[in-house]
Ligand code: NAD
């Protein structure tokens with residue numbers, strides 16, 4: 001198949017909010033600096049639902065969504081040296097070129113090399129898509145487009161992993177789990193003994209809990225409007241549960257009251273701007289740090305009284321938990337193989353690509369953390 005167009009199944013999002021359609025799409029061969037991957041497993045993340053729902057200012061249609069996956073390199077374009085056909089890989093929506101101003105700064109995991117192209121659904125080389133249907137282009141998404149049996153990504157967006165790792169599990173290391181762990185370890189840098197509050201106990205919030213427990217937090221307070229989340233959350237390190245619906249006072253006040261003045265670290269893992277405010281305002285005066293992890297809809301803005309920051313609270317955000325993707329995803333895979341981090345525990349459902357609409361449906365049900373699709 002090398003050098004040839006491949007026809008395969010992909011779930012195409014033709015329009016926002018309309019069921020995805022499994023189509024036979026054409027996938028062009030990889031050009032210079034590109035890699036074509038046979039995607040074997042992909043999970044759904046809340047961000048896919050967000051873009052599908054028309055809430056993403058960068059959402060373009062028709063497109064092929066999906067960004068939490070694992071597969072095997074099918075072929076590589078000219079000049080690609082770090083991976084070859086047969087390598088087991090995880091596509092990374094946050095690239096790492098190791099050459100740009102961002103990569104060299106030592107201050108961020110964001111990479112500037114291909115971001116302009118991935119934000120508009122095309123490849124860098126010719127600003128075109130490698131996907132088409134009946135000759136018409138279909139946009140890429142987040143530089144990954146994993147809801148397709150084959151995808152083409154930039155070489156700076158491919159992490160080569162240990163071939164021993166089960167792809168049907170480690171696909172989760174493409175987004176949600178690293179994001180939560182890294183928010184704690186890299187962005188907040190939570191110290192032993194800290195009091196931590198987590199808003200939203202989906203996969204990302206639970207991975208924050210796991211990271212906080214590993215960092216030695218003394219209390220890990222989970223906040224969710226779904227009571228069913230507490231039983232699940234205990235297994236990931238949450239020590240106390242608060243449902244805002246059980247309280248008349250604003251949730252930030254409830255937390256300040258039960259923590260003698262506020263938490264040391266809070267994490268917003270929902271994408272709700274009023275919760276982001278509460279997450280900042282439940283932080284302890286003088287030092288409390290709040291990390292925004294959730295992705296808010298187009299047009300939404302955050303607000304608080306500047307006094308909250310004047311008096312020492314810190315507001316931060318994180319993308320992919322601050323992990324350098326190509327360098328650190330393989331390290332996370334190794335940690336999973338050594339049983340130092342959980343992955344299997346986040347997988348509550350397994351379906352096939354053909355059942356993807358059902359999988360999107362499941363995401364809105366409390367019992368679903370990650371649903372892994374086999375392609
Ligand atoms: P999810 O839908 O599985 O989890 C969200 C949780 O929040 C659910 O348990 C839900 O019951 C709860 N919730 C909803 N409204 C609430 C409220 N008002 N108060 C308290 N709890 C509430 O989502 P997920 O896949 O875990 O993703 C979480 C967020 O993180 C999403 O916004 C996603 O887009 C974002 N995300 C960001 C990054 C990043 O790099 N920054 C990476 C992955 C995901």
Ligand code: AHE
Nearest residue numbers: 045047056057058094115175295319320
């Ligand atoms: N496209 C949206 C922003 C979406 C967003 O913030 N994405 C996160 C990853 S979410 C993964 O589930 C991210 O990494 N952002 C940094 C980046 O470079 O995109 C918008 O508002 O335009």
Ligand code: ZN
Nearest residue numbers: 045047175176
């Ligand atoms: Zn994601």
